[in-house]
Amino acid sequence: MTHTAGRLDAPSSLSRTHDVAPPEDSAGVMLTTPFPSEEDRAAWVAAIVDSSDDAIVSKTLDGLITSWNRAAERIFGWTAAEAVGRSITIVIPPDRLAEEEDILARIKQGEKIEHFETTRMRKDGTRFEISLTVSPIKNAKGEVIGASKIARDISARLHGDEAIARLAAIVNSADDAIVSKTLDGVITSWNRAAQAMFGWTAAEAVGQRITLIIPRERWPEQDEVLARVCKGESIDHFDTVRVRKSGERIDVSLTVSPVKDARGRIIGASKIARDVSDRKRAEAERTKLLQTVQQAREEAEELNRSKDQFLAVLSHELRTPLNAIFGWARMLQSAAMDEATSRRAIDAILRNATAQVQLVEDLLDVSRIITGKMRLDVQWLDLKSVIESALDAVQPAASAKGLKIETVLDPNAGPVVGAADRLRQVVWNLLMNAIKFTPRDGRVQVHLRKLKSHVEIVVSDSGEGIQPEILPFIFDRFRQGDSTTTRPHGGLGLGLALVRHLVDLHGGRVRAASEGPGRGATFVVELPVAILGPEAGTTLETSAAMGALPLQNVRVLLVDDDADGLDLTTVMLTNSGAQVKTAVSVAAALDVLESWPADVLVSDIEMPGEDGYELLRRIRAKERGGRTRLPALALTAYGRPEDRRRTLAAGYNLHLAKPIDPSELVLAVANLVGRTG
Incomplete structure (x- = not known):
């Protein structure tokens, strides 16, 4: 066999005979097609070998190169003229020579080695990966006289595999959930972050529909996203809601991109989901x-x-x-x-x-x-006589307008503890308010009745009524329904504010109702029924002198971080017969309640660490589902209307502003003991 650069001439060993089966050429091709001459047959084989994209090389059993096609020139960098006649080791790295000896040994035994992946070396010394198929070359007698090698450069494939592996590692280690799906919505990949975020393992999720993690009401949203992906669009940072395996909903930000095949056709979608629940909460709080x-x-x-x-x-x-x-x-x-x-x-x-x-x-x-200097002459009294006294005082004003005052006063409404003059002032203010805003020949009604643990004083009229937007603020200071220069009624607008404050001091509540302008108004005062005590007309001071202390055996938990204030309030309460335990913090107060059930809580609001609001919130949380609620009084230096509203909204029954008169504090606690809380 003779060789020229880049050419393969027909070998004499391939001369055709009719006595044996057609032999294989050096490239392992079975020659079965008849040719006019051996030269034509050799040219045909040479053309096939020379046009191959794979390197096709033949060598002797001693390792000398005997043929070298054009692909071998391109892949290894050696021309045929340079390579033929040289040892095959010119393309084998030194550390791979033992591997070549093993291949030759197997070839001599007639074995064929297929798709053996190894490393070879170019003329310039660079290494690259190849896949080898090595076949024995036999003569007409069937003796192995050499070997043919087909070498395919697989560097690109291996590098692609490495890139895919690196990409898969990145996807799997990402903090964001990365999911792919078909255009039919079937999940095809599911990384670890998706498992952590949604609770489904990859084994559970892959093959399922993507609606597995989409709330039912959000399914139309998914259809819209798929429609845009099918058009080749990408959707960036789309905020939506998804659902975990547990059923819990989470806020996510989605980035959706189309997945294309080698021909550029869209075959699916990839989704990157980031949990933005913390961000959403922060935005909501902000x-x-x-x-x-x-x-x-x-x-x-x-x-x-x-x-x-x-x-x-x-x-x-x-x-x-x-x-x-x-x-x-x-x-x-x-x-x-x-x-x-x-x-x-x-x-x-x-x-x-x-x-x-x-x-x-x-x-x-x-x-x-406002300054906490209101003094009450507290005693057990009969509300019926207090109301009748107020009615006598306003009767001339009512008669002057031709108004009829109708009364229904329950004589068995029960005694209350309070200041007769101040409760008379409450009723007088409500009656004068009704008379002022009721037109001539109108009607005013007054009711006194007992309901469970409290009594109600109800003053209603058929007058001008109250606008809905004014009603929530009707008891605020400095508030008037009409403060213009054309208002039909005079006055400072302090009457109802005084009513609310005086009722608060008596441990009661007051509320207003109206169906609107021209439909009258109703005011309801609730006062707690007095606990059993001395005869009506006896003051708290007198009862104490008689040995009947108003807070006898009442258990009061007193909470205040100010030592002097705590000591003063303790003396006020113990002098009235109360059993007092003190705490300077929320934690200490809760510890006391664990072993000592109190009848009343008296707490400051502003305290370091946790305040009075947090104390009551935790107490109410423990009471949830139970039958009793601990009556609570807020004793605080904050005395504005909005402070009072906040403490009552937080669950306190009463709000008293410091400094406090001892009799007012004792009265408030006494009233709370008789309340249901």
């Missing part, structure tokens, strides 16, 4: 905080407007009676009047002076309540 700040700002601005309006009204209400007093007094001083005119002047002066005294008294009462 929004809530902004709303709270905005609401606080609006409330502050509204309060300032209300104060400005109040000061304007106050100026008007003080100057109006003062004008009459001053004018008539000067006329009495400087002008001669007949007896009738003089009487008119004196009546006007007295009437306006009385009105001004009432205004000043209301202002002083509000000031006393």
Whole structure:
């Protein structure tokens, strides 16, 4: 056999005979097609070998190269002229020579080695991976005289496999859930993060439909996403909701991309899902905080407007009676009047002076309540007589307008503990309010009745009613339904604020209701029935002197981080017969309650670490499902209306502002003991 660069001439050993089966050529090709001549047959074989994309090489059993096709030149870098006649070791790395000896030994035994992956070396010394198929070459006698090798460069494939492996490792170690699916919505891959996020293992999820993790009401959303993916679109950072195996819903941000095959056809979709629950919670908290700040700002601005309006009204209400007093007094001083005119002047002066005294008294009462200096002359009393006294006081005003006052007073409503003058003031304010806003010939009704552990005083009228937007603020200071210069009624608008404060001091509640303008209004005062005690008319101080302490054996848990305040309040309560245990923190208070069930909780609000709100929240949580609730009184230095609203909304039964009068504190605790909580 002779060789030329890049060419393969027909070997003499391939001359055809009719006595033996057609032999294989050096490339392992069975020659069965008849040719006019051996030269034609050799040329045909050479053309096949030379046009192959794989390197085809033949060698002797001594390892000398005998043929070298064009693909071998391209793959190894040696030309046929350079390679033929040289040892095959020119393409074998030194550390792989033993491997070649093993191959030759197997070839000599007539074996064929297929798809053997190994490493070979180019002319420039670079190494690359190949897949070898090695076959023995036999002569006409069937003797092995050499070997043919077909070598395929598999570097790209192996590098692709490595890249795929690296990519798979990245996907599997990602913190985000990465899932792929077909266009029919069948899951085809599921990484570890998907398992951690959704709770389904890859074995459970792969092969299932993607709706496995999509809430039912979100299925149309999935159809829309698939439609966009089929058009080749990608969807970035799409916020939605998915569902875990446990049924729990989570907020996720999705990025969806189309998956294409080698021809560029879209065959599926890949999804990257990030759990954004923490971000959503933070956004919700931030929004809530902004709303709270905005609401606080609006409330502050509204309060300032209300104060400005109040000061304007106050100026008007003080100057109006003062004008009459001053004018008539000067006329009495400087002008001669007949007896009738003089009487008119004196009546006007007295009437306006009385009105001004009432205004000043209301202002002083509000000031006393705000500063905690309101004093109550507390005693056991009969509400029926208190209401009748107030009715007598307002009857002239009602008669002047032709109003009929209807009363239904239950004589068995039971005694209450309170200050008769202040409860009379409560009823008087409610009645005067009803008379003021009820037109001539209207009707006012007063009811006194007992309901379980409390009594109710109900004052209703057929008057102007209350607008729905005003109703929630009807008991606030500086609030009036109409504070314009065209308002039909005078006054400072403090009457109902005083009613609420005085009722609070008695451990009660007051509420208002109205079906709207022109449909009248109803005010309901709830007061706790007095615990069993001395005869009506006996004050708390008198009862203590008689040995009947108002808080005898009442167990009070007192919580305050201020040592002096804690000591003072303890003395106030123990002097009235209470058994008091103290705590300076929420944790200490809860420990006390574990072993010492209290009848009443008296707690400060602002404390380091955990405040009074947190204390009551934890107490109420433990009570949940039970039949009893611990009555709670908030004793705090915060005395604004919004502070009171917040403490009551938090679950406290009463809100008292420091500094506190001892009798007021004792009264409040005594009333709470008689409450259901």
